[in-house]
Amino acid sequence: MNVTGIVVEYNPFHNGHALHARQSKIKTNADIIVAVMSGNFLQRGEPALISKWARTKMALAAGVDIVVELPYVFATQHAEVFAQGAISILKEIGANAVCFGSESGEISDFTSLSTFIKEHEKTYSTFIKEALKEGYSYPKASALAFKKLDQQHEVIDLSLPNNILGYHYVKAISEQGAQITPFTIKRTNAQYHDQEIPEHSIASATSIRETLIKKNKQLTAIEHVVPKTTYNELKNYTNMYDGFQNWEQLYPFLKYKVLTADLSQLQSIYEAEEGLENRLKNIITNTISFQQLMEQLKTKRYTWTRLQRFCLHTLTNTTKEDMSIRENTCPYIRILGMTNNGRNYMSTQKKKLGVPLISTISKLDHPFIYIESRATSCYSLGYPSSVQKKLIKEEYAHPPIIV
Amino acid sequence: MNVTGIVVEYNPFHNGHALHARQSKIKTNADIIVAVMSGNFLQRGEPALISKWARTKMALAAGVDIVVELPYVFATQHAEVFAQGAISILKEIGANAVCFGSESGEISDFTSLSTFIKEHEKTYSTFIKEALKEGYSYPKASALAFKKLDQQHEVIDLSLPNNILGYHYVKAISEQGAQITPFTIKRTNAQYHDQEIPEHSIASATSIRETLIKKNKQLTAIEHVVPKTTYNELKNYTNMYDGFQNWEQLYPFLKYKVLTADLSQLQSIYEAEEGLENRLKNIITNTISFQQLMEQLKTKRYTWTRLQRFCLHTLTNTTKEDMSIRENTCPYIRILGMTNNGRNYMSTQKKKLGVPLISTISKLDHPFIYIESRATSCYSLGYPSSVQKKLIKEEYAHPPIIV
Structure with missing residues (x-):
């Protein structure tokens, strides 16, 4: 049985992701595709456009067999830690291949570099x-x-963001002694940071988000760059949650947090270093949007991503102490969804797991779970009050999606 | 020179307040009326409908000569501490009388009770x-x-709320050895908790707030129960700040705070006792408004006011440690506004003051000042983002209003 892992954010799922899943399956001759997917917050320190559950549905409808959550404590970190978390999950779940997109496209580049x-x-x-x-x-x-x-x-x-991730996947495989063969697929067409929707069917997730958030939820403008099932899910989502999540909706809470926390509280936040917390406190009083805050916060010293992650940890109240208990491997497997194919595989695999397999997070008492649900509470507060409760409740009680 | 103190909230100023100021002047044969007024948050643990500056203007236009701020650390406390702060300010400023409204109306009731x-x-x-x-x-x-x-x-x-305050004024005068004679005026017509606007010219502040907040800012409905100058100020205020402040506008921040703080952080909040913080955390996830939260939080054990104050201190991040440095007397005099008459008095009085007289709070470094400005930051976040900066800046830089 060939089990191939892919590491994804699906923010949101689009034709390029579907292509990557199909290509990975062919290239590795896989029976099962396992996607390790970030939850509600992403590596660049941003909230996901739509919840983890909606993104799981999109993935399962487009060729992924199993979606496993990459916990907040890994998903919102720089490439090295991000990759350690993802590879440890794939190792545990029995993947024998990982297939990632890269600007390079040659796996020998990564293996020789790693060696x-x-x-x-x-x-x-x-x-x-x-x-x-x-x-x-x-x-x-x-x-x-x-x-x-x-x-x-x-x-x-x-x-380049995908090269550095690729390097760290290969490095983590070696460090963790995982029996996983790395493969890479050259990224084509869409550049990661493109902001405009192209005419052909592959667009960057960035351009899709820009269109949906800034251009007033123009779903039709992105119809040709996402699978039909994704399109329907996005439509359902706007109806149910009255829009998409983005930093601007969470900005008032960040501002409140920074203005009411004293400096020692801000200093205890993960990634608060070299007076960054002071700088944030001084600047935020005078800004009225997240975009404005980030533009004023940015210096040559820090990348946009680094600053956005610090803002995120401040928002979610994730402290240095919280992160100090992080291990290099993920201490549980949280399935967000499975196809029938995926479920059959998991039923044979679950007895071999070295860590708990959790269907709902209320079943496990672990500091990471607490951090995860706290992050989801934050995430939900960006939505209208009428749906916040549903989102928070889902975090605790939602069973894996089975399709 | 007869200087009479009154202790007020003016939320907002109305005909009953104007009457009380006039009656106090006559009864005590006063040359100067000094109002010790709560800032942006009030004794019942609520935000003031309009900012301290707007309320100061209203008071000065209607017979008050000097408005001094009662700091947050006194203003949001039970009657005993509230009265200690207010009396200490009046003592320092040289008042020789205090005149309060009461349900009793007989000063001998209070003095004999105190003795x-x-x-x-x-x-x-x-x-x-x-x-x-x-x-x-x-x-x-x-x-x-x-x-x-x-x-x-x-x-x-x-x-009865005014009787208990009166008792504590008299008690604080005696404890602080202040040369202040207490007077009381029987409260007439409007009951403190009335919710409907009456036809005659005296209405409760509660009924005025209810009308302005719940009934969609119907200024004309309250025109006959407030002085003309108050009416104009309210009109200005809605134009400038796009509405009035109330707990519902601050509720999202309270919810965010409670959902993201861990239990030890909530336990450090002032008035967090007997698991109240746990109860708040459990209940708030399922509520969508402050009113709903309060109704579910309320038990026989705690008064509505006690719970509202706990919510307020949680919102403003006011900890037990912050409050532990509270003294029984106010360590500074912060003038919010003066008439010419009031200014003349203060120019003779200021050399005799035993505590600093501050025109703007940026001039003094004191923990109470920090707590005050943090509270104002919270207060401002309930307003549209375009005016938040102005409100926060005013807290630091606004000089006393001179009319």
Whole structure:
């Protein structure tokens, strides 16, 4: 039985994601596709456009067999931790392949890079530390360190978001001793950060979100770039929840939090470093939107993503103490949804799991679960009060979606 | 020079308040009327309908010479602490009389009660403790203790809000050794809790607020029960701030705070006792309005006011530690506004003050100032984002209003 893992956000699911799932299946000759998907908050420190449940339905309707949640404590972190969490879940669930999209498209680039860096690990981390000291962000520092390490080596551009993730998947597989073969598919057409919807059928998730949020929920404008089932789900979603989630809806709560917390409370927030909390407090009083806040907060020293993640942890009250208990592997498997095919696989697999398999989070008492449900409470507060309760309740009681 | 103090909330200023100011002036033969006024949050644990600055203008236009702020740390507390703060300000500012409205209307009732209780202080406090243990609220417990103390004595009904305040003014005068003579005026016509606007010219502040908030800002409906200047100020205010403040506008922030704070953070909040924080956390997830929350939170054990104050301190992040530094007297005098008459008086008086006189709060570094401005930040967040900055800035930089 070939089980292939993919690591996804599906924010929202679109034709490019469907293509990636199909290509992964073909390339790895997979019987089962397992998607490890971030929950309500994403790696760039943003809320998902639509809830984890709606995104799960989209994925199951378009070729994914099992959707497992990547917990908040991994999903909202830089590539290294993100990848550790995702690979540990895939290892536990019995995946024997992982297939990721990358700008490079050549798996040998990643494996040789991983081997090379392993051989020069100490030098590499010294270089990273030096670059961090000089004020560069972590991704930039890694890229610089690598360039410095070997000008001769065939370097993948590690400042590209999918390359750096790919590198860390391969690294995590090796570190965790997982029996997982890595594959990569070259990303085509849509660039990650494109903001306009193209005429052909593949668009970036960014452009889809921009269209849905800024251009007044114009669903028809994105109809040709998402599967039919996704389109219907998006339509249902706007009817049920009166719109999509985005940072602007959560901004008033962030502002409230920052203005009422004292400095020691802000300093206890994860990723509060070097007076960033002070800077946030000084700036937020004078801003009236999240966009405005971010523009004023941005400096050369910090990436937009780094700052957005700090804002997110402030919003969700995620402290350094909360994150200090993070392990490198995920301590449970939370299934968000399965097809019949996926369910058959899980019924054979579940006895072999080394960590608890949870159908609803109310079944397990773990600090990560508490952090997850707190994050979902925040997420729900961006919606009209009439549906908040439903969203919060779902977090505790929603069983996996079976299609 | 006769200086008479009155202790007020003016939420909002109305004909009954104007009458009280005039009667106080006549009864005490006053040259100067000093109003000690609560800031943006009030004794019942509610936000003021309109900001402290707008209420100051109303007061100065209707017979008050000086408006001094009663800081949050006194203004949002039960009668004893509230009165200690107010009397200490009046003592410092050189008032030789205080004149309060009461259901009783006879000052001898208060002075004899005060003397009597002083003589039986130990027994009295034992009785209060016993009643508190039985689960009664503090006001109810005081009333019961007193009844028990002497069935024969002419008892004022201490469960009536103005009687209990009056008693504590008289008590605070005695405790602080203030050279202040207490006077009282019988409250007429409007009952404190009336909800309907009467046809005559005196209405309760409660009925005015209800009309303005619930009945869609019907200013004309309250025109005959407020001075012309108040009416114009209310009109200005709705134009400038797009409406009035009330708990419903702040409820989303309270909900956010309770859902994201962990239990130890909630336990650190002032007035979090006996698992009240747990009860709040359990209930708030399922409510969609402040009214609904309060109705579900209410038990026989706690008064509505007690619970509302706990919600307020949770909202403003006012902790037990913050309140532990509270002294029985106010450590500064913050003038919110003066008439020319009031200014002349203050210019002779200011050299004699034993505490700092502050024109803007940015001039003093004191924990109470920090608590005050944090409360104002909360208050401002209930308004549209376009005016929040103005309200927060005013708190720091607004000089006293001079008319």
